[in-house]
Amino acid sequence: MADVLFSIEGLTIDSVRGGVRRRIVDDISLSVERGELYGLVGESGSGKSISMMASVGLAASGLEVMAGSVAFSGRALPARNQRGLRGNLSRGVSLLFQNAKGALNPFKTVDRQVERALRRSGRQTDPRAEVEVLFRVVGLNYRDFRGKYPHQISGGQAQRVAMACALATEPALLIADEPTTALDVTTERELLRFLARLCEEREMAIVLIAHNLSLVSEYCRRLSIMHAGQVVESGNLKTIFADPLHPYTRGLIAAVPDVDQPRELVPLIGNVWGGPEGIERCRFSHRCQFATPVCEARHPPAIERAGRAVHCVLYEEVPA
Amino acid sequence: MRLPPLTLYILRRLAISLIVLFGVSAVAFSMAYLLPSDPVTSRYPDITNEQRAEMRRQMGLDQPLVVQYVRYMESVFRGDFGRSFGTGNTVGQDLALRIPATLELATFGITFGVLVGLPLGMLGAVYRGSWIDHLVRVFNLAAQSIPAFWLGVVLIFYLYFQLRLVPSPIGRLSALYTAPTGVTGFYTIDAVLAGRFDVALAALRQVMLPAFVLGLGVVSPIARITRAAMSQSLKEDYITFGRALGLRSRQLVLGDALRGALVPIVTTLGFIVGNVLAGAAVVETVFAWPGLGRYAVTAITTSDMAPVSTCILLIASSVAVTNLLVDISYAFIDPRIRHEYAR
Numbered sequence: 001m002a003d004v005l006f007s008i009e010g011l012t013i014d015s016v017r018g019g020v021r022r023r024i025v026d027d028i029s030l031s032v033e034r035g036e037l038y039g040l041v042g043e044s045g046s047g048k049s050i051s052m053m054a055s056v057g058l059a060a061s062g063l064e065v066m067a068g069s070v071a072f073s074g075r076a077l078p079a080r081n082q083r084g085l086r087g088n089l090s091r092g093v094s095l096l097f098q099n100a101k102g103a104l105n106p107f108k109t110v111d112r113q114v115e116r117a118l119r120r121s122g123r124q125t126d127p128r129a130e131v132e133v134l135f136r137v138v139g140l141n142y143r144d145f146r147g148k149y150p151h152q153i154s155g156g157q158a159q160r161v162a163m164a165c166a167l168a169t170e171p172a173l174l175i176a177d178e179p180t181t182a183l184d185v186t187t188e189r190e191l192l193r194f195l196a197r198l199c200e201e202r203e204m205a206i207v208l209i210a211h212n213l214s215l216v217s218e219y220c221r222r223l224s225i226m227h228a229g230q231v232v233e234s235g236n237l238k239t240i241f242a243d244p245l246h247p248y249t250r251g252l253i254a255a256v257p258d259v260d261q262p263r264e265l266v267p268l269i270g271n272v273w274g275g276p277e278g279i280e281r282c283r284f285s286h287r288c289q290f291a292t293p294v295c296e297a298r299h300p301p302a303i304e305r306a307g308r309a310v311h312c313v314l315y316e317e318v319p320a
Numbered sequence: 321m322r323l324p325p326l327t328l329y330i331l332r333r334l335a336i337s338l339i340v341l342f343g344v345s346a347v348a349f350s351m352a353y354l355l356p357s358d359p360v361t362s363r364y365p366d367i368t369n370e371q372r373a374e375m376r377r378q379m380g381l382d383q384p385l386v387v388q389y390v391r392y393m394e395s396v397f398r399g400d401f402g403r404s405f406g407t408g409n410t411v412g413q414d415l416a417l418r419i420p421a422t423l424e425l426a427t428f429g430i431t432f433g434v435l436v437g438l439p440l441g442m443l444g445a446v447y448r449g450s451w452i453d454h455l456v457r458v459f460n461l462a463a464q465s466i467p468a469f470w471l472g473v474v475l476i477f478y479l480y481f482q483l484r485l486v487p488s489p490i491g492r493l494s495a496l497y498t499a500p501t502g503v504t505g506f507y508t509i510d511a512v513l514a515g516r517f518d519v520a521l522a523a524l525r526q527v528m529l530p531a532f533v534l535g536l537g538v539v540s541p542i543a544r545i546t547r548a549a550m551s552q553s554l555k556e557d558y559i560t561f562g563r564a565l566g567l568r569s570r571q572l573v574l575g576d577a578l579r580g581a582l583v584p585i586v587t588t589l590g591f592i593v594g595n596v597l598a599g600a601a602v603v604e605t606v607f608a609w610p611g612l613g614r615y616a617v618t619a620i621t622t623s624d625m626a627p628v629s630t631c632i633l634l635i636a637s638s639v640a641v642t643n644l645l646v647d648i649s650y651a652f653i654d655p656r657i658r659h660e661y662a663r
Contacts, residue, residue, distance in 0.1 A: 058563055061448070090566030102557035106656060107579045117565045149655040165565055 004071075005205050006093070006173050007031035008055050011068030011079055013047075013229075025051050025229045026283070026299065027067075032173065035203040037196060039216035039223030039237070041252075043272050047229040048209045049177050054079060056093050056175065057086030073172065091121075094166035096176040100159035104150040110161045111135075111146045117168035134164040139194065156187040167198075174198075177209045192219055214256045217241060225249050228272045228283035230299055235308020245310045247288045282312070290314060326651055326658055333647040340640045345396070348632035349389050355623060362623040363405055392629070402626025406618060411630045414615060419634075420505025421492055422604070422611035426596050427506070428531035429603075433538025434589065440539065441546025445581075446573060448551055456543065464540035472533045472606035479529065486529050489607045493523050530607040534600060538592050545588040546581065553580030582653045590646035594639035 013025035025047045032038045042048050053059055055070045059082055068079040072092060077084050097103040105113055115131050135142040138160040150158055159179055166174060176195060180188035192208075196219045199206050210216045216223055217237060224234035225248065233246040244250040254266040270287035282288075285295035294313050302309035303316060323331070360367075360375045367375070376382050380391060395402065401411035444456040479485045492507055493499055497519050502510030508527065511520035553559070554577045562572045601613025612631060619627035651658040 053560075056564065058560060086563065086566075090564065093564075095561065095564040097557055097561060099557055103561040105558045105562070105576055107576075107654065116567070120566050120568075149659070151656045152659070162561065165561070169566065 003034045004031045005034040005073060006207075007071045008051070008079075009069045009071070009076075011051055011055060011070070012066040013050060013054055013059065014064045014066050015062060016064055017062055023066075023229065024063075025054070028224075028226070028229070028231045029302070030224045030231065030234060032205050032207055034172070035199060035205055036222065037199045037206045037208060037220050039220035040207055040209045040226065041213050041216050041223055042211065042226035044211055045272050046226045048211075048226050051226075052175050052177065052207060052209060054082070055085070056089045056095070057082040057084070058095075091169060092171055093173045093175060094169055094171040096159065096162055096166055096174065096179040098178040098181045100162045100179070100182065101150050101155060103162050104158055104165075106150055109147050109149055110153065111142070111148075114161065114164045114168060117165040121169040130168075131164075134168060137167060138164045140164070155182050156184075156191065159183065159191060163194075171204065173205045173207070175207045175209070178211065179208075180215075188215075195219070213252050217256075225252065230283050231302075231311060232284060233308060233310045233312075234302075235310075239307045243306060245305060245308070245315060246284075246312045247290055247314075248284045251287075325660070329651050329658065329660070330648055333644055337640050337644045340643075341637055344636035344640065345393060345633055346389065348629050348636060349392055350385075351629070351632055353385065353388070355620070355625075355628070359405075359623050359625050396633070401630040404619065404624050404627045406622055406624045406627070411626050414627065415612070415630065415634070416505075418610060418612045418615050421609060422597065422600055422613060424492075424506040424508065425527060425530055425534060425604070425609055425611060426593070426600060428527050429534030429600075430538055430589075430593065430596060432531055432535035433592070434542055436535070437539040437542030438546055438585070441543040442550055442573070442578070444543065444547035445550030445554060445577075448547075453547075456547070460540040460543050463536050466536065468533050468537060468602050469606055471536065472530070472603060475529055475533065476606070487522070487525050489529065491608045491610050492526055493519070494526065497522050530603050530609055533606070534596060534603045537599075538596065541588055541592060542585070545584055549581035549584040550577055553577045556580060579653065583650055583657075586646055586649050586653065590642050593642045594635075597638050598635050 007030065009029050011025055011028050012023065015022050015024045028047075028051055030038075030040070040048050040052065050059070050063065054063065054065050059065055065079045065082065069076050070079050070085055070089075071077075072089055075088065077088055079085065104110065108116075111131055114134055115127050118127055118130055118134070132142040135145060140157065140160050145153065145157070145161070150161070153161070159182075174195075179195075180191050183191065192215070195206055195208070198204055208216060208220060213225075220237055222235060223237055223240070224231050225240075225246070226232070227248050233240060233244070233249045240249060241253060244253050248268075251266065251268040255268060268287065273283075280298050282291075282295040282299045285291040288295065292313065300311050300313050300316055302311060305315045360372050360379070360381070364371075364375070373382075380388060383391075399412060401415070403410050404414055407414055440456050440459065444453045447453050476486075476489050480488060487494055500507055500510035500514050500516060500519055500523075502513050504510055504513075507523035508520050511517070511523055550573075554573070556577075558580075559572055559577055562576060563569070597612070599613070600609075600611055601617050603609065604611040604614040605617065612634070615627060616631035616635075618624070619631065
C-alpha cells in the first residue's frame with residue numbers, strides 16, 4: 001500500500017450485557033491512506049461506529065475488545081489496550097459525532113470549548129486569535145458565536161463548532177460518524193463538501209461512516225462495506241459500483257436509485273442481526289440467495305479479486 | 321421595560337415562594353389550632369369552667385378562627401410571635417437563641433454530609449459496577465440504616481464516657497467558657513471573630529459529634545443521587561467527545577460531568593436542608609443541643625401554642641427559602657434554564 005496512515009487489523013469486539021456475550025464486531029480490517037476520504041458503509045447497527053470508536057480507544061462500557069490491533073503513523077498497538085490507544089491517538093485523530101449538539105458541552109460557550117480544545121493541543125501562542133481562525137476555517141463568524149451556548153445555535157452550526165474543536169488538534173485523521181444524519185439535506189451537502197475540501201487542502205484523512213451508500217459514493221475514493229459486524233467487501237469505489245461482488249453489496253447497490261437510468265429498486269430482505277447466533281459463520285447467509293451450507297460454517301478471509309477484497313465463499317478458488 | 325432573563329426568572333420564583341409562604345402560614349396556624357388539647361386546660365388543669373371561659377376570652381380564643389388568624393398574622397408582621405408559657409419569654413427572644421444553634425449544627429452536619437457523600441457518589445459513578453462501587457453502596461446502606469438516636473447514644477457512651485475523646489454532650493459550649501457574642505450567632509465563628517481561639521476550638525469540639533450524627537444521614541442520599549446523575553452525565557456524548565479531543569479525564573469528570581449532574585444533586589440538597597432543619601430535633605435531644613427542634617418538641621408536648629405555630633412557620637419558611645435558592649441556582653448551573661425566559 002502506498003502511504004498507510006491508519007489501519008485496523010482483525011478487530012473483534014464482544015458486547016457483554018447481563019451476562020450474555022455477543023460478538024458484535026467480527027475480525028474486521030481496513031486501512032486508510034494519508035489524505036484520503038474513506039467510506040465505511042453499512043446498515044444501522046452493523047458495528048461501524050463501535051469499531052471506529054474502539055479503534056481510537058473509546059469503546060463504550062459493556063463492550064470488550066477481544067482481539068485486533070490498530071496502527072497509526074506506523075505505530076501499532078493492541079486494540080485491547082484502550083487506554084494506550086487513546087493516549088497514542090488523541091493527538092492525531094479527531095472525531096465528529098452524529099449528534100453535534102450532544103457532543104458540545106451544554107454548560108460552556110462554544111468559543112470557550114474551541115479554546116479548550118486548542119489549549120489541549122498545546123499550540124497556544126495566541127489562543128483568542130487562533131479560535132477566530134478556527135471559526136473562520138469552519139465557515140462561522142466568530143463575532144456572531146462568541147458567548148453563545150450550544151442550545152442557542154442550529155444543528156449544522158453545532159456540527160461546525162464541533163469541527164472547529166476537532167481541527168484544533170490539527171489531526172491527521174478525522175473520523176466522522178454519520179456527521180450529517182441530524183441535518184437537513186442542504187446542510188448535509190454543504191458539510192460533506194466542506195469535509196472533502198478539508199481532505200484535499202490539509203492532507204487530512206477522513207473516515208466517513210455512513211449508512212447511506214449513495215452519499216458516500218459522491219465523496220469517497222475507497223470504501224469498506226460492513227454487515228452485522230463483518231466487513232463483506234472493500235476496495236475502490238468505482239470498481240465496486242461497476243461490478244459489486246458480494247451479494248450484500250449487490251443488494252445495497254440495487255437499492256440505490258439512479259436518476260439517469262431509472263430501474264426497479266430491489267429492497268434487501270431481512271434485517272442485519274436476523275440470523276442464528278453463531279460465531280463462525282457468514283452473517284449475511286440468512287439473507288443471501290446464494291447461501292450454501294459452507295456459509296453457515298465459516299466466514300471466509302479476504303479474497304483478492306478484481307481489484308478489491310471480498311469476503312464470500314463464492315469467490316474462493318476451488319482446489320483442483 | 322424589558323428585564324434581563326435572569327432577573328425575570330428570579331422575580332418569578334420569588335413570587336411563587338411568597339404565595340407558598342402565605343399558604344404555609346395558614347396551615348401552620350390551623351395545625352396549632354387543631355392540636356387535640358386546649359391550651360388553657362393544659363396550663364391550668366384545676367380551674368373552674370367560668371375561669372376557663374374568662375381565660376379563653378382574654379386570650380382571644382373565643383373568637384372565630386378567621387379572626388384569630390388575621391390577628392395572628394398582624395402580630396407576625398409586627399415581629400411579635402407571642403409568648404411561650406414554658407420559658408416565659410417572648411417567642412422572638414427564645415428563637416434568637418435557638419435558631420443560630422440549629423443553623424450552626426445543621427451547617428456543620430450538612431457540610432460534612434456533602435463533603436463525604438459527593439466524592440463517594442462520584443467514585444461509585446466512575447467505577448460503576450466495580451468493587452469500589454459495591455463498597456460505596458454498602459457504606460451508604462449502613463449510613464442510612466443507623467438511626468440517629470441510637471448512634472448518638474452509642475457514640476456518647478464510647479467516645480465520652482469510655483474514652484473521653486469528646487467533651488460532655490451538654491449543648492453548645494462547656495460551662496467553663498462564656499458564650500461569645502457576635503453577629504453570626506455561630507459560636508465557632510463568633511469566637512474566631514473575637515479572637516478567642518480557645519473558645520472556638522471548644523465550640524468546635526462540642527459541635528463535632530452531633531454534626532457527625534446529623535451529617536451521616538445526609539451522606540447516603542447525596543451519594544446516591546450523585547452516583548445516579550453522574551453515571552448518566554458520564555455517558556453523554558460531550559464527555560466522549562471531550563475524551564476524543566484528548567481532554568484530561570480528571571477535568572472531564574470533575575468539571576464537565578459533575579456540572580451536568582449538578583441540577584439533580586442541588587435539588588436533593590434542597591430537600592435535605594428542609595429535612596435536616598425539621599429533623600434535627602432527635603440529635604438535639606440526644607446531645608442536649610439548645611436548638612429549634614428541641615424547642616418545638618417541648619412546645620408541642622406542653623401545648624405551648626405560640627412557639628408551635630412559630631416553629632412550623634419557621635421550618636416551612638426555611639423550606640420555601642431553600643427551594644427558592646435551589647431554583648435560582650438552576651439558572652446559574654444551566655444556561656438552558658437561564659435562557660428559558662429570554663425568548
